[in-house]
Amino acid sequence: xxxxxxxxxxxxxxxxxxxxxxxxxxxxxxxxxxxxxxxxxxxxxxxxxxxxxxxxxxxxxxxxxxxxxxxxxxxxxxxxxxxxxxxxxxxxxxxxxxxxxxxxxxxxx
Amino acid sequence: xxxxxxxxxxxxxxxxxxxxxxxxxxxxxxxxxxxxxxxxxxxxxxxxxxxxxxxxxxxxxxxxxxxxxxxxxxxxxxxxxxxxxxxxxxxxxxxxxxxxxxxxxxxxxxxxxxxxxxxxxxxxxxxxxxxxxxxxxxxxxxxxxxxxxxxxxxxxxxxxxxxxxxxxxxxxxxxxxxxxxxxxxxxxxxxxxxxxxxxxxxxxxxxxxxxxxxxxxxxxxxxxxxxxxxxxxxxxxxxxxxxxxxxxxxxxxxxxxxxxxxxxxxxxxxxxxxxxxxxxxxxxxxxxxxxxxxxxxxxxxxxxxxxxxxxxxxxxxxxxxxxxxxxxxxxxxxxxxxxxxxxxxxxxxxxxxxxxxxxxxxxxxxxxxxxxxxxxxxxxxxxxxxxxxxxxxxxxxxxxxxxxxxxxxx
Numbered sequence: 001x002x003x004x005x006x007x008x009x010x011x012x013x014x015x016x017x018x019x020x021x022x023x024x025x026x027x028x029x030x031x032x033x034x035x036x037x038x039x040x041x042x043x044x045x046x047x048x049x050x051x052x053x054x055x056x057x058x059x060x061x062x063x064x065x066x067x068x069x070x071x072x073x074x075x076x077x078x079x080x081x082x083x084x085x086x087x088x089x090x091x092x093x094x095x096x097x098x099x100x101x102x103x104x105x106x107x108x109x
Numbered sequence: 110x111x112x113x114x115x116x117x118x119x120x121x122x123x124x125x126x127x128x129x130x131x132x133x134x135x136x137x138x139x140x141x142x143x144x145x146x147x148x149x150x151x152x153x154x155x156x157x158x159x160x161x162x163x164x165x166x167x168x169x170x171x172x173x174x175x176x177x178x179x180x181x182x183x184x185x186x187x188x189x190x191x192x193x194x195x196x197x198x199x200x201x202x203x204x205x206x207x208x209x210x211x212x213x214x215x216x217x218x219x220x221x222x223x224x225x226x227x228x229x230x231x232x233x234x235x236x237x238x239x240x241x242x243x244x245x246x247x248x249x250x251x252x253x254x255x256x257x258x259x260x261x262x263x264x265x266x267x268x269x270x271x272x273x274x275x276x277x278x279x280x281x282x283x284x285x286x287x288x289x290x291x292x293x294x295x296x297x298x299x300x301x302x303x304x305x306x307x308x309x310x311x312x313x314x315x316x317x318x319x320x321x322x323x324x325x326x327x328x329x330x331x332x333x334x335x336x337x338x339x340x341x342x343x344x345x346x347x348x349x350x351x352x353x354x355x356x357x358x359x360x361x362x363x364x365x366x367x368x369x370x371x372x373x374x375x376x377x378x379x380x381x382x383x384x385x386x387x388x389x390x391x392x393x394x395x396x397x398x399x400x401x402x403x404x405x406x407x408x409x410x411x412x413x414x415x416x417x418x419x420x421x422x423x424x425x426x427x428x429x430x431x432x433x434x435x436x437x438x439x440x441x442x443x444x445x446x447x448x449x450x451x452x453x454x455x456x457x458x459x460x461x462x463x464x465x466x467x468x469x470x471x472x473x474x475x476x477x478x479x480x481x482x483x484x485x486x487x488x489x490x491x492x493x494x495x496x497x498x499x500x501x502x503x504x505x506x507x508x509x510x511x512x513x514x515x516x517x518x519x
């Protein structure tokens with residue numbers, strides 16, 4: 001089963017900025033152990049643009065879809081046999097990133 | 110066989126076999142919904158058939174077989190309707206059972222699944238009582254003063270999360286086991302405490318159904334994990350608390366504090382069993398956890414035939430040990446009660462007052478203060494503390510007792 005693993009940062013209490021080497025090493029391990037599907041860090045929420053084309057006219061707006069203290073700083077997609085495995089990896093990931101981690105399954109097949 | 114005998118046989122089978130039937134089905138079909146519904150249908154069939162067909166020689170096997178048929182019927186029906194194979198989404202252990210004896214038990218897997226840390230605490234409690242305890246949704250709703258639809262939703266959502274996120278149906282790994290056992294014990298202790306000090310104006314002050322259920326499930330997990338010290342500790346703790354139940358509420362409906370209880374009506378059988386379990390843990394020579402220390406404290410209390418015979422220095426030593434592994438303000442509050450007996454109410458009050466920041470919203474903090482202030486003859490301060498405790502207490506018998514104590518102040 002695939003899980004979306006979100007890295008959550010906090011604007012008022014940001015995680016440390018020196019985590020990249022540790023994250024790279026963790027990624028190498030995820031790949032070696034067969035859990036890694038995708039990973040990517042995200043640019044600041046200020047760089048976000050929202051498009052709404054549900055109505056008559058397309059509306060383009062600057063900024064994230066919701067302003068909040070906590071925001072998505074990066075994502076992984078992992079392939080894991082069950083939630084216990086995903087949670088164990090997430091426990092490590094939170095330490096490695098020095099940030100909170102949300103684990104959420106993709107809808108099954 | 111009389112109608113009453115048959116009814117008793119069904120009740121007994123429900124109490125003894127429900128968890129086993131649900132757990133076996135969950136393992137076979139990998140789906141808690143199917144397991145729960147099929148088990149419920151099998152028991153309904155027993156109610157229908159046993160009065161005419163007689164009680165089968167092995168009720169557990171009969172119920173499991175019947176539930177299996179019900180589950181297969183349902184899966185066939187759904188497959189026809191959906192016209193595609195219904196994929197069982199819950200993960201279960203494909204490995205052949207390891208020869209671990211008692212530890213390889215479907216009921217234990219079920220308990221670990223229902224108490225999974227990814228579920229909210231209230232969902233764990235409701236799901237455990239339903240799937241392992243076999244309580245109905247209305248029974249759980251009554252126990253927690255919630256509406257049936259709220260409890261039903263809580264259980265449905267928990268089952269949906271188990272399915273959607275693939276919470277596995279198997280024993281936790283060795284490295285996860287201690288934390289996961291702690292999680293299960295927390296659920297069982299919560300059920301027990303709600304039974305022993307029930308919340309709300311429309312319920313009995315002591316809910317024997319809940320304490321009994323918590324003890325039964327703790328006995329089950331002890332049978333499955335006999336070497337886990339904290340499991341044994343929690344069982345001993347529950348037995349030693351439950352032993353005092355006959356003295357806990359007065360004829361007038363007031364909660365009776367430990368120092369005022371009629372110790373002659375305590376349940377000596379439960380006390381003997383609790384003491385035996387505490388001795389068993391002492392003999393193990395392993396550093397005790399929280400439940401074992403709490404059980405030892407209660408063993409000291411239940412060893413005293415009279416409140417004046419209580420070995421308070423032993424109790425304080427145990428609290429000092431507890432504080433080292435659980436430095437929470439509630440433990441500090443209970444420790445202060447022992448301090449009052451040894452060093453007097455003034456020393457204890459100073460310790461209690463330091464906890465105000467953490468415990469100002471906790472009725473027992475104010476009740477303890479009120480009692481210490483009363484002993485120091487500071488009636489006015491004591492009255493104010495009783496008022497605060499009464500305002501915050503949720504248990505009817507406790508409110509009655511606090512009110513009397515307040516009104517007796519000079």
